[in-house]
Amino acid sequence: MKQIFVTGGVVSSLGKGLTAGALGALLEGHGLRVELKKFDPYLNLDPGTMSPLQHGEVYVLEDGTETDLDLGHYERFTHAVLGRRHSLTSGRIYESVLQKERNGEYLGQTVQTIPHVTDAIKEQLQVVDERADLCITEIGGTIGDIEGLPFLEALRQFALERGREDVVFLHLTLLPYLRAAEELKTKPTQQSVAKLREIGIQPDILVCRTEREISPDMRRKISLFCNVSPRAVVEERDLQDSIYELPSVLHREQLDALVLERLGLRPRRAYEDIWSDILRRIREPSCRCRIGLVGKYVSCKDAYKSVYEALAHAGIALCCRVEIRTIDAEALESPEAAELLKGLDGILVPGGFGTRGVEGKIRAANYAREQQIPYFGICLGMQMATVAFARRVLGRPEAHSAEFDPRGAYPVIRRLDSQQDTASRGATMRLGSRPCHLKAGSLARRLYGSEEIFERHRHRYEFNRELEEAFESRGMLISGRCPGDGAVEILELAQHPYYLAVQFHPEFQSKPWQAHPLFRGFLQAALDRAQENS
Numbered sequence: 001m002k003q004i005f006v007t008g009g010v011v012s013s014l015g016k017g018l019t020a021g022a023l024g025a026l027l028e029g030h031g032l033r034v035e036l037k038k039f040d041p042y043l044n045l046d047p048g049t050m051s052p053l054q055h056g057e058v059y060v061l062e063d064g065t066e067t068d069l070d071l072g073h074y075e076r077f078t079h080a081v082l083g084r085r086h087s088l089t090s091g092r093i094y095e096s097v098l099q100k101e102r103n104g105e106y107l108g109q110t111v112q113t114i115p116h117v118t119d120a121i122k123e124q125l126q127v128v129d130e131r132a133d134l135c136i137t138e139i140g141g142t143i144g145d146i147e148g149l150p151f152l153e154a155l156r157q158f159a160l161e162r163g164r165e166d167v168v169f170l171h172l173t174l175l176p177y178l179r180a181a182e183e184l185k186t187k188p189t190q191q192s193v194a195k196l197r198e199i200g201i202q203p204d205i206l207v208c209r210t211e212r213e214i215s216p217d218m219r220r221k222i223s224l225f226c227n228v229s230p231r232a233v234v235e236e237r238d239l240q241d242s243i244y245e246l247p248s249v250l251h252r253e254q255l256d257a258l259v260l261e262r263l264g265l266r267p268r269r270a271y272e273d274i275w276s277d278i279l280r281r282i283r284e285p286s287c288r289c290r291i292g293l294v295g296k297y298v299s300c301k302d303a304y305k306s307v308y309e310a311l312a313h314a315g316i317a318l319c320c321r322v323e324i325r326t327i328d329a330e331a332l333e334s335p336e337a338a339e340l341l342k343g344l345d346g347i348l349v350p351g352g353f354g355t356r357g358v359e360g361k362i363r364a365a366n367y368a369r370e371q372q373i374p375y376f377g378i379c380l381g382m383q384m385a386t387v388a389f390a391r392r393v394l395g396r397p398e399a400h401s402a403e404f405d406p407r408g409a410y411p412v413i414r415r416l417d418s419q420q421d422t423a424s425r426g427a428t429m430r431l432g433s434r435p436c437h438l439k440a441g442s443l444a445r446r447l448y449g450s451e452e453i454f455e456r457h458r459h460r461y462e463f464n465r466e467l468e469e470a471f472e473s474r475g476m477l478i479s480g481r482c483p484g485d486g487a488v489e490i491l492e493l494a495q496h497p498y499y500l501a502v503q504f505h506p507e508f509q510s511k512p513w514q515a516h517p518l519f520r521g522f523l524q525a526a527l528d529r530a531q532e533n534s
């Protein structure tokens with residue numbers, strides 16, 4: 001199988017994940033089947049234990065693997081369905097090497113980075129879906145990081161053993177613009193490529209992030225100094241309106257043609273462009289509405305990445321410009337903070353962990369319910385909606401989640417049975433895709449348009465089933481359940497324009513060309529409210 005390796009130089013946050021995803025989208029546009037992987041050089045076994053403030057959201061795959069948010073980009077840009085083998089860290093590699101050492105599989109040898117760690121990485125590179133035409137593998141981090149070296153060394157060896165014609169090295173780099181000199185600067189790019197060549201990797205394609213156009217002279221200079229053909233110097237200008245411009249930008253630069261040619265791959269059909277229509281809808285919205293997102297990590301723009309994207313997808317579907325007002329849940333706890341919730345057409349409370357800000361989320365859930373404002377609660381946002389309901393509607397002010405009040409007298413949310421004795425923090429939650437049966441006549445059933453659906457999970461606590469009757473008797477309907485164990489997955493209020501709360505994470509299954517039905521339903525309700533009020 002053909003391989004494309006994506007590395008990044010000069011600075012972090014250049015958008016390697018987006019570029020890899022957009023390239024995948026372009027190749028799919030030619031009818032090819034792509035697989036995408038990410039190798040992260042840090043030592044955590046997976047990002048599940050990392051703070052979203054540091055590393056952005058934890059994305060969850062169908063099989064329950066907790067991954068870096070770049071895998072979210074891959075799944076949003078392409079049709080690939082990813083799993084555990086598509087997300088690897090140094091921690092996982094070292095774990096496997098150390099396990100082999102303990103099992104005596106190295107037969108008395110000294111275990112070393114080269115060849116044993118690099119062999120383990122190469123082994124993972126070989127694990128591919130036979131039906132795919134090619135695999136794009138992104139290496140996290142920036143060239144020059146010490147941790148990344150074993151991965152790069154493994155790529156070099158892989159290309160040598162496999163043959164250069166089956167491998168493309170794509171290097172993403174930055175051309176900073178210096179205002180004083182009024183020009184783009186190529187030196188950091190030259191140095192980053194020099195560093196790669198020192199390791200024995202000659203990039204085939206340079207994708208250059210830039211805020212200005214790259215002149216033909218500048219292209220020639222980069223080509224000469226970095227030893228790539230001028231055609232292979234690809235301009236990636238800063239995007240104006242949306243990340244979904246990227247496939248079209250790279251197509252105009254003929255990145256797809258370049259890759260196909262370099263790998264000797266033949267397109268299976270004439271290029272099919274699905275992105276122009278999406279962009280038209282983003283650029284020419286026919287309406288707008290304002291959504292408040294109440295969370296504790298709002299200071300980090302990557303912490304709720306998939307939620308923002310899923311809202312954007314609903315906006316694309318409805319030709320609606322979605323303005324998102326982020327509201328710090330903790331700030332909502334002060335008495336005068338009700339102001340923060342004024343003027344919203346919809347309120348969304350996403351997932352989260354830990355006590356900080358939960359009272360603010362409960363307040364938002366109460367406010368939306370009482371003011372008839374569309375509400376969408378996801379995971380912790382669902383749990384806090386039930387606490388809010390128990391305290392105000394059921395008249396149980398002592399109600400809480402056992403996560404925050406372990407000995408509380410009215411635990412509306414309790415620890416999952418499977419979680420009672422787990423002390424370990426890594427990959428131990430109820431994770432991944434589970435079926436959910438939807439109740440006939442419910443809002444959820446109407447929105448999904450089917451009886452059984454599958455959604456991805458990541459939680460330790462759940463709705464206390466002993467309280468089902470109390471909730472339903474006061475109008476909070478249980479409209480979705482896991483068919484196996486009967487776990488409560490969806491709650492909704494009948495006497496409300498849209499009050500829906502789900503235990504799972506629908507944001508992980510939304511696509512730009514196919515908005516998730518619950519996000520679409522939520523946005524439609526918000527839009528109806530915006531139009532009523534205007």
Ligand code: GLN
Nearest residue numbers: 351352379380459460461
């Ligand atoms: N902290 C809650 C739980 O573990 C919610 C988790 C989440 O929002 N992802 O159940």
